[in-house]
Amino acid sequence: DIQMTQSPSSLSASVGDRVTITCRASQGIKNYVSWYQQKPGEAPQLLIYAASTLKSGVPSRFSGGGSGTEFTLTISGLQPEDFATYYCHRYDSGPWTFGQGTKVEFK
C-alpha cells in the first residue's frame, strides 16, 4: 500500500505567521490529495481538493500545492480560528488513507 507521511506532527505559531504542512506519498499519486481541518469536538471540514483547488467559501489564506509524491498546505497569515489539526487525505486508486495529522498550536 502507498504510505502517506505527514509532517510535522505539531507546530507552534503566532497570529500572522505563514505555516506550511507537508504530506509525502511513498509512490506517485498525481494530484489525488485533499486537506481537512478539524477543531476539537467538531467533525473535519474540507479545505482543499485535487491538491490545490480551494473549496468554495474557504479563506484564500489557505492554499495547496504539489503533485506526485509531495504535497503542501500553506496558511498565509495565520488567524486565531486557524488553530486546529490538519489532515491530508489521499484518494488514488489504492486504499484511501489520511495523514497522521498536524496540530497547529498557539506559540
Added chain:
Amino acid sequence: QVQLVESGGEVKQPGASVKISCKASGYHFSSYGIGWVRQAPGQGLEWMGWISGYNGNTNNVEKFQDRVTMTIDTSTSTAHMELRSLRSDDTALYYCARVVRGDQLYSVYYYMDFWGKGTTVTVSS
C-alpha cells in the same frame, strides 16, 4: 440543507457487532457516496471505506475487509456500516461523510464535503 445524522452511541462487548446508520437529507442521495471515518480517543482520523449511493459499490480499507459491511437503503436515504468481532481498539467516534466525485482535466477527484457529528462506539467488557 445537507445533513447527515448518525445513529446513537453504542456500548458493546468484545466480539459483538455494531451497526451504525447514517441518515442523509437535503440532497439527491444516489448522486453521491457515503464515506466512513473513525477517530479513536485522542487520535487521528482513520479512513474505513465508502459506498456509492448510486449502485452500492464499496471500496473498503483492507484492514477492515473481513469485519466491515457497508450498505445503503436508497428508499430512506440511509447508509449503514456494520463492524463485527469488535475489539477494544475499535472504541472510537465514527463519522459518516458525503463523498463527492468530480472530473478535472485528465483526472478525477473525490472529497468529503458534509459530515455527520459522529457517533461513539465503546467496546468494553
